[in-house]
Amino acid sequence: MDITERELKYLGLLSKQFPNAATAASEIINLQAILNLPKGTEHFLADIHGEYEAFIHVLKNASGTIRVKVETLFLGQIREQELRQLCTLIYYPKESLERLSQQELISRDWYKVTLNQLIKVLQRVSEKYTRSKVRKALPPQYSYVTQELTHEDSMNPKKSAYIGAILDSIIDTGQADDFIIAICETIQRLAIDRLHIVGDVFDRGPGAQFIMDKLLTYHNVDVQWGNHDMLWMGATVGNAASMANAIRIALRYANLSTLESGYGINMLPLARLAMEVYGKDPCKPFAPKLGDADETYDEKSIQLMGQMHKAIAIIQFKLEHQIIARRPEYKMEDRDLLHRINREDGTITLPNGKTYALKDTFFPTIDPNDPYKLTDAEADVVDKLMHSFRHSEKLLRHINFLYKKGGMYLTYNHNLLFHASVPLNEDKTFRKVRVGKKMYTGKAMMDRVDEFVRLAHWSSADQPEHKEAIDYMWYLWCGPDSPLFDKSAMTTFERYFIAEKETHHEEKGFYYVYRTEKEVCDMILEEFGLTSSESHIINGHVPVREVKGEHPVQAGGKIMLIDGGFSRAYQSSTGIAGYTLIFNSQGLHLVKHEPFSSTKEAIEHMEDISSTSVVKAYSTDRILVRDTDQGLILEDQIEELKKLLYAYRHGLIKERA
Template sequence: MRELKTRYMERLSDLYPTIASASTEIINLQAILNLPKGTEHFLTDIHGEYEAFSHVLKNGSGSVRRKIEDVFGNTMSVRDKQSLATLIYYPKAKMDMVRQTETNMEDWYRVHLYLLIEVSKRAASKYTRSKVRKALPKDFAYVIEELITEKPGVNDKDSYYNEIISTIIRIGRAEQFIVAISELIQRLIVDHLHILGDIYDRGPGPHIIMDKLMKYHSLDIQWGNHDVLWMGAAAGQKGCIANVIRICARYGNLDILEDGYGINLLPLATFALREYKDDPCTCFKLKVPERPDSQEMQMNLRIHKAISIIQFKVEGQIIRRRKSFGLENRALLHRIDYEKGTILLDGKEYQLLDTNFPTVDPSDPYALTEEEEEIMERLENAFTGCEKLQEHMRLLLSKGSLYKVYNNNLLYHGCVPLTKDGEMRETEVYGKKYRGKALYDALETYVRKGFFALDEKERTEGKDIMWYIWLHPDSPLFGKDKMATFERYFLAEKETHGEKKNAYYSMLEDEKVVNGILREFGLDPEEAHIINGHVPVKKKDGESPIKCGGKVMVIDGGFSRAYQKQTGIAGYTLIDNSYGLLLVAHEPFESEEAAIEKESDIHSELMVVKRVVKRRLVGDTDTGRILKEQVQDLERLLEAYRNGEITEKL
């Protein structure tokens, strides 16, 4: 052990070869520990709503407005503060609009440059100069650094700073500078972003959201069940591929696949139009406001039905191949009486709403036809060979996980599966039993094997686990007794549509249960919180996102338009800053154009979940703990230099 410590000190001395360099780094780290804690921003269940996501990202769930309020307070009117915030969110579009009415743009530039500099100074104040410098836009880095590090009351430099502003305007660079400093404010206002899952499905732009996240300065992602479904599809798992296409078809979003990812759906479309040419496909109505008689709608209806039938076949094959999953009750095609048009479920016979199954062989209902087989092979190759999709999946794998413990918060998308008595539910995965944190860890390991394992058997197990995570009753990302996709398409009886939630969701007010979950993940129940997505909070019915006296926050409030009628709002987001926890309820986002023209914001209600007595510093965070360990190591290095154990490298 002593030899190992000596070797570590030697390696550390390569980085800090002298007493002076080690001492300087200790001073630097100690200073950072005493800066205010950076702002964390939590979003969940975005479901492809890229315009609303982009706006919330730009405004930091009201963080920009709060910063403007801190700087200008009562010295600026509410309307002017609103206008300045809009400029920060959408600088190019806002200036295009201003030019149409403003008679003296030079004065307007001058006034707003000074306003933006003041806001950026405040936004940069909680960071080291080095960190701010790294965030500066390359084209204006030196100039912005000069302006935002100006010290008040230094009169002999007033003309210097004024001349910088005047020159920026005179040489025609004011608009580019305003864009640069606005984007800097957006960048500094949030130190770290947490996405609690379900980036994909329902909305029209998950690929656009992923492109934005690829460029984001600091983030982590807790996978949602819809994200893992897309991961499985990208890995080539056919059950996941069929589900992804079915959901895109159902929500009128096939262009995500075709235009966003370049996946060719023509063979599927050709097959669907031929096989279901005279079928009205009334059970497969799309969740879009499009004209029902349009040619595109009619084609999408048939694609929707064709891929659904393929999905039920492929899933039946998986269920029979993976008997250990215990999903025999979800293989339903062999339970159909094709002559009578009925199905037998739990000992009761139900009449099917749709009895046209031209591609199903009643003697072998899970067998794909030759053409279906070929279509699925081509789709598998398209998904696994799409570089953009694979790039997005690499982001999910490198920045993502099934759960995360961060600054005393436990983050996950779905639930911790529980028994009806509130105990951790034991689940068998490939012959081994897990529960609680161990279940999360095991499932995540298998997901990664689905992409990276060299052994084909292990890789296939990993791929199948992604499908398992999507719909299994014991999956922490699903958390219901069944996924009633077939019943909701084919049966009128509502009793067959039910998906009973895991006991977890009825126990979020039970402090004993919540404390047990926090301890399971190594957290102190007196200080920690669970932050959770997945199940929309129905605010219109009086439901609160804050559970168990503030220990649990369920922040899915309906970011997706598909849920907003149920929830009554357009989603919750959470801010964790140096003063405490703030929960923000959002109004529906109309459009980017409306946000600029009306200078409106979409956050409507702010709830203080927790306010700290003493402002939290970097030293109070996980990063602070790491920095303190580095300080201790450097102090040991200083001691080694001074007592002659290690020689300075002068």
């Protein structure tokens, strides 16, 4: 074996971690063994849109994976009611113990039976991991005891008394409840090896802040940015138009709790402006959608939200004009509509030359001679709101997490994950997209967009592209060539002010037309370096409307669409409550979910989300760690360790004790 001088320097550094031949050989043996374990389970979710309770439940039950394991272990041995109780205990251990205690259903025998059942479930979910990895997942205070219980056979008469004594001690010392909670949380953790969030944590639902809190503490997670995430990221780096959009959507869905309680955004300046300017305006087109509201609002509160909604919408249109005027390369002049309003007859003439009646003609803050100028009061509100966004400690922590763990796309274990699209031309070639001063296509475009978004956050204000990057974050929200949007226009104004549905249409880009074709998906996968027959595109963004016969698996199985309506706002049109995807050592498993009632119902009535397997794409052979991206990394490490072993044995590097 030839070792270059440069390699020898690297091996010298490696020898600090493995100081002799014995430690290097031991690590080689360990890594070789890991390569032959089954791959860990990946969990894919998209378009959560603030639906915190449903998200947490799907996370806790691993999209039904835990229920399947419990059924495999105990079906036919325990009654359905007991099986449901055990699953609910695993998902919500603390709350379940409190409920069972209040109902006086907990006894010494119950503890012993339940502890034995939980240990068996823990053994099942940990069987594909090394002991070292399982040990690290265990709560430190119970690590030794849990290892003893999970690695001993209770059916062995020589060991049954030993295990029984351990369980008796746990109960006698009053630690049974804490131990059960610890075991249940470990089962949840080991059921999923890696979580993928394929975009859109924010907007619509009431709990984006709680979802982000959970993701911050999750053991292994990545995020592919969605257009709604980009809106909040843009607001946090100083894009006022993005901020106005985020506030408008929150008001549209009566979701002030995320803004005020979640992130401490002071909404009083906007409320004052709305009352002063629109105090006598019914603002009917701006009445909030209360279906998703987490609170009960009285009539006055609803009216005020409608007024605030209209106030921020008008501000948004003015702020967007500033970017459109500043960036003619965006070619979005057709989105400037305020100057097209005909005050005399209450109509508007759109860029296509057609004239429509307006549903609302009260525009007290729009100057006919300078329609896009903010009034002094509006400008003051924008400044105060921006200060709140940019100084919200919790929001900044969450956005920093999105930058740290997120990106425009991810290639992982032969799959390509991105939220919305890779823009295409009508002839199915990659569309040229301007990012900054240059045009890019395909993977290079996605990489440049990713870089540009990071420039807005991390670069200093005096860097040449900093302000341009901040503006571009708004374009990513609604620009025609944005890979996070990819539609002809976002018709926000038309939806509020014009009754005719034809004006609300947003023509989808050619990616959405051609992604049903296997050849196009293969072309995109190859562009990102994925040529395996087992490769897939995994998308969110556009809800799959099952009620209209749409299917989440298209292009001969090459693309999987997992936005099926997690958000309650979509469930009437999709007919379901979302798709999630599981990728384990046996293959891909697409799961369809019915609407989730509430955490309270799940605990009190032991109700799980009703989930149905839509597609099971089994692999011909069980997928091992050696078949994954992590396997490639481990094989590289093994080769380097073999070189180190050679260097030790041939005296190129001296061994240390």
